[in-house]
Amino acid sequence: MHTTPSDPLQIARELASEFARNVVERERLGGTPKAERDALRSSGLLALSIPTQFGGHGATWRETFAVVREFARVDSSIAHVFGFHHLMLATVRLFATPEQWQPWFELTARKHWFWGNALNPLDTRTVVKDHGSWREFSGKKSFCSGATDSEMLIASAVDEGAGGKLLIAAIPSGRTGITLHDDWNNMGQRQTDSGSATFERVRVEESDLLLDPGPLSTPFACLRPLIAQLHFANIFLGIAEGAFEEARGYTRNEARRWFKSSAAHNTEDPYVLGHYGDFWVRLQGARLLVEQAAQALDHAWAKGAQLSAEQRGEVAIAIATAKVAASRDGLEICSKVFEVTGARATQASVGLDRHWRNLRTQSLHDPLDYKLHELGDWALNQRLPTPTFYS
Template structure:
């Protein structure tokens, strides 16, 4: 059972693969249940992987983003909800690094690695119901945020609110258990059912000035503008992991359970030329998405290592690489999650298998922001050589 010492020994990749095997065994059952994957989250805490992207100087593994994305994808193939909250945890840590001062992020990194904190999200820039008011040497946050992935069962939150007087977006790192913060168990969507992406309510929450990430602040420099690109890169890897998982399940069921269609005049489904052709198309799509996604991660690492010296043009090149990979992962994944039943056959729709969860998970998550706008950004670059304008979604 989880957690187990055998799941926490070895390299990050070895740990991730052992955890993924354990998570996969209960993924379909937990999809039916919904709610919080508490056992699995605690296994991640015990594994040390919550410190994966934290530099070694602060007690972490010191992994680069390519390796971190590989682990997100490994976990996501087993259970996309787990990959989601794990990836967003590291996005929240990166938010502190990109928007905050050295004094802020170094202390939070150290405590996260030492105490195995899980970070959750309450930063939804399109939901402007949360308002902040100034009270001398502290600020009040009041209101609500939706789509707060991983907030439940977290130790820390990245939260945002609009200044009541100026409308300025303020972002803070606060303990989830602080007085006035309540996390609702109201996530009941068709997919990503164990991400707890519901509502967080702030009722006159006291936020200290030193908890506000204002140095350099949100999207204030090309380096700070890497934050939305990391978010998009994490989403891309999650989408790709769902497509890979659907492919693996389709292959498994086609080889072991599917019966050939009588008109094919073959003894095995694996000999049907139409089935073989579809698996060929699945593979080509996945291989293209994998190459583009890994290239995007490598370019992101290069940009990250540039730090404050990163230019707008360098940031723009990374944005295009990630947008391209995201389009490929989305389109390929949705195709496989739908067409997998064409190759696996009618018996693959049995409710106990819950193979439909792949489509439900991907369809739910790919609505994060419309793919059409990613394609428009890419098209604008190809025609006018204009880089995507930095925002929380590009």
């Protein structure tokens, strides 16, 4: 396997082809996809978004998300933890000082570190105790995607002594006091290790804390939630593309013509063709919106500290639009593929149902209705979304 990704998308395709061989069985079993995560380490793709001067490939967000989509077509759990890894790297880049994030980037590229998530700002059960020159995190955290089998974690805790301020830190996953629980058993995204973590008097040094400029402190720092949202949109689109391709193969090679059909072959049935036409239109629309949003994010990222609040808001609108389209159209496609594949396609060995379950599970990360509310406020009143960890 390559150590320097000279052609990241081609390497991703090769890996995805390998992952596809046992994805249905792995998805059924759940748990940590250790072999697949190690393959990602060996591939060099964990350094994809890291600038070249720090040992990475220097990929744009558009290029990084193209790899996420490539994985999502086959294995959306792998796509999720891979994309979250790059989101965690963006988190330290946006919230920390260069003296902090530059060494982390260099070590990640050199040692093939995997970064996991224990942030979840809505889960306030982990609290801070201040010891002057260092802090202590104690409590539980849910939805810790990719935390298992990671080298570094982005973790958050509430500082009750500072009025409930959220403190975010980058800490080694193996630090004393951190326990990652194998308690993720949901209907979809079953190999994302999105269960819980327990922090028992975990020592957090001042140099671990992401305080300067800190969370959501500037328009540039406020790109972090937008990267997360576009990551989800690319997963949704990738899942829908994968469902489409699997259904297409099944329709052409396995599905039987309905006995009342006037067509000689199932591939000529007017209703089947009508469904595929609808799938195509939905996919093309979502692709264009996702690509447009990625270009907007790259332009904003390039502005750095010069990014204005209004410019950031315009990117938020583009990404929210793409996410809504990819979510709704993806769910529709992943549900209706059974109408063009037939009853035999519901066999567990086919695994076609995993696409809908995975998309449905991930799409509940934050309510679509609130995205539409934000977009409606923009469309009607020209009010840009207020930055939060979810918009």
